Structure formats: C-alpha cells, structure tokens
Amino acid sequence: MRFEIITIFPGFFEGIFEHGIVRRAQAEGLVSVGVHDLRAFTHDRHRTVDDRPFGGGEGMVLKPEPLAEALASIGIPPLADRAAEPETTRPRVILMSAQGRPLTQAVARELATMPRIVLICGRYEGVDERINELYCDMELSIGDYVLSGGELAAAVVVDTVMRLVPGVLGNEASGEFESFGIGDSEIAVDVEGVPRSQHGSGGLLDYPHYTRPAEFAGLRAPEVLMNGDHQQIRRWRREQQLRKTLRNRPDLLNAASLSGDDQRLLDAIRGEGEK
Numbered sequence: 125m126r127f128e129i130i131t132i133f134p135g136f137f138e139g140i141f142e143h144g145i146v147r148r149a150q151a152e153g154l155v156s157v158g159v160h161d162l163r164a165f166t167h168d169r170h171r172t173v174d175d176r177p178f179g180g181g182e183g184m185v186l187k188p189e190p191l192a193e194a195l196a197s198i199g200i201p202p203l204a205d206r207a208a209e210p211e212t213t214r215p216r217v218i219l220m221s222a223q224g225r226p227l228t229q230a231v232a233r234e235l236a237t238m239p240r241i242v243l244i245c246g247r248y249e250g251v252d253e254r255i256n257e258l259y260c261d262m263e264l265s266i267g268d269y270v271l272s273g274g275e276l277a278a279a280v281v282v283d284t285v286m287r288l289v290p291g292v293l294g295n296e297a298s299g300e301f302e303s304f305g306i307g308d309s310e311i312a313v314d315v316e317g318v319p320r321s322q323h324g325s326g327g328l329l330d331y332p333h334y335t336r337p338a339e340f341a342g343l344r345a346p347e348v349l350m351n352g353d354h355q356q357i358r359r360w361r362r363e364q365q366l367r368k369t370l371r372n373r374p375d376l377l378n379a380a381s382l383s384g385d386d387q388r389l390l391d392a393i394r395g396e397g398e399k
C-alpha cells in the first residue's frame with residue numbers, strides 16, 4: 125500500500141514514520157509513504173499557496189491550482205475521470221478536515237484494504253472547497269477539535285491504517301482483539317497463536333494489561349491472571365472490558381456485539397452503582 129501526503133510543511137513528516145511498527149512495515153516493503161511539498165506546484169516568486177477568502181472573514185484559504193497540480197503530478201485526475209478505474213487499483217483521495225466524517229477503527233479497517241491513499245493537509249482556514257468537490261473521495265476528521273493543520277491528522281491516519289495492512293502486525297489477527305475490535309462472530313479463522321480465550325473485543329474497549337513484577341508499589345496484579353485458568357481469565361477480561369467501556373465510553377455499548385452473558389454482567393455492574 126502506498127500513502128501520498130500533500131502538505132506545505134514536508135519537514136513535519138521527517139522522522140515521524142521512523143519508529144516501531146510503522147518503520148518496520150516500510151522496511152519490509154509492505155507500505156510506503158511519499159511526501160509532496162505543495163509549494164513546488166506554485167509559479168510565482170513568493171511560492172504563494174494561499175489567498176484571502178471570498179466573502180471576507182478571518183484568515184486565508186489554500187488556493188485550488190497548486191493542489192490540482194500536485195495531484196496531477198502523482199497521477200491523480202479529478203474524481204469524474206477516476207470513476208472507470210477498477211475498485212482494486214483506484215486511489216482514494218482524502219481531505220483532512222475538522223468537518224469530515226470521524227476516523228474510527230472501522231473506517232481505518234476499510235482504508236487498509238485500499239492500494240493507494242492520498243492525504244491532503246489543509247492549513248489556515250482550510251482548502252478551497254472545489255478541491256473537495258472535484259478530487260476527494262472523502263473528508264476525514266480525527267476528532268471533534270480544531271488542529272492548526274492537517275499534518276498531524278494525516279500522520280494519525282497513516283499510523284492507524286498502516287498497522288492494519290495485512291502482514292504489518294506481527295500477529296495478523298491481533299487487530300481484532302484490541303479496543304474497537306470486531307465481534308467473535310465476524311472473526312473468520314482461528315489463527316494460530318491467538319488464544320481464543322481473548323475474545324474479539326466486539327466494539328468494546330480493551331481490558332487492562334499487566335506484566336511482571338507481580339507486585340509493584342504495593343499493588344498486586346490480579347490473582348486470576350496468574351492461576352492459568354483460561355476460562356476464568358477470559359471471564360475476568362470480558363468483565364473488565366465491560367466495566368471500562370461503561371465508565372469511559374458508554375456510547376460504544378449501543379453498537380457493541382454483546383452476548384447474553386455480557387448483558388447479565390453489564391446489568392450486574394450497573395446494579396453495583398445503584399447500591
């Protein structure tokens with residue numbers, strides 16, 4: 125898979141993809157990232173990329189022409205001319221925007237199946253809307269807050285999507301067993317090395333993790349994790365997932381895939397609060 129990033133600050137990405145899983149994925153040739161300097165597609169002495177907004181108001185807006193040229197330089201024609209390309213080879217163009225649809229793990233999983241993703245980083249008040257209309261498959265937001273530019277957001281997208289590309293995570297299935305993972309019923313294969321006792325997270329948050337030492341600062345790691353009873357461990361972890369999701373992200377429970385046991389546990393946990 126190939127990522128292309130269009131930005132006025134190419135230096136921002138120096139070093140950012142040179143750590144951990146993201147670095148390894150590139151070293152192994154599973155993914156690559158190209159960073160393109162928007163100013164290289166200007167033709168005036170000042171290398172102007174922005175202009176004042178029509179209609180007045182605050183700030184500046186990224187001009188459409190340099191962006192259209194930058195896209196053309198990496199072989200991206202307008203949407204209308206890409207429609208005929210087969211799904212499997214068609215690049216996806218994404219505008220980083222606070223007005224975009226939210227980036228979720230489900231969106232990341234979908235993007236991880238694409239051959240090529242182009243990320244456009246806005247600055248100032250944003251990007252001339254005609255770029256969105258003419259070139260972009262979607263607008264993507266990384267959360268309900270306003271950043272000063274799309275660079276940080278694009279880096280978040282690259283990191284999140286890249287680790288889901290098949291082969292990138294050491295254990296192919298581990299993406300299913302973490303926070304926001306899919307439900308058991310959707311996990312197609314019993315992948316070797318993944319204890320089924322861990323359960324697909326089914327849209328819940330992950331359970332807490334512990335490692336040695338068994339006692340730290342007077343706190344013992346939960347006994348249940350030490351006794352080797354996988355049934356019990358599974359039940360404990362599931363309960364912790366439900367507790368944490370109820371406490372920090374109750375909104376996720378609506379869409380989570382919950383078994384009858386889960387429902388009963390959840391009712392019991394809710395009951396405790398009423399005591």
Ligand code: SAH
Pocket residue numbers: 219220221222223244245246247248249250251264265266267268269270271272273274275277
């Ligand atoms: N006027 C815009 C904010 C512009 S911030 C608004 O109110 O929606 C400048 C740039 O930062 C945007 O063009 C976008 O590329 C990026 N950006 C800001 N917040 C973002 C977010 N939550 N997710 C993704 N990109 C964001």
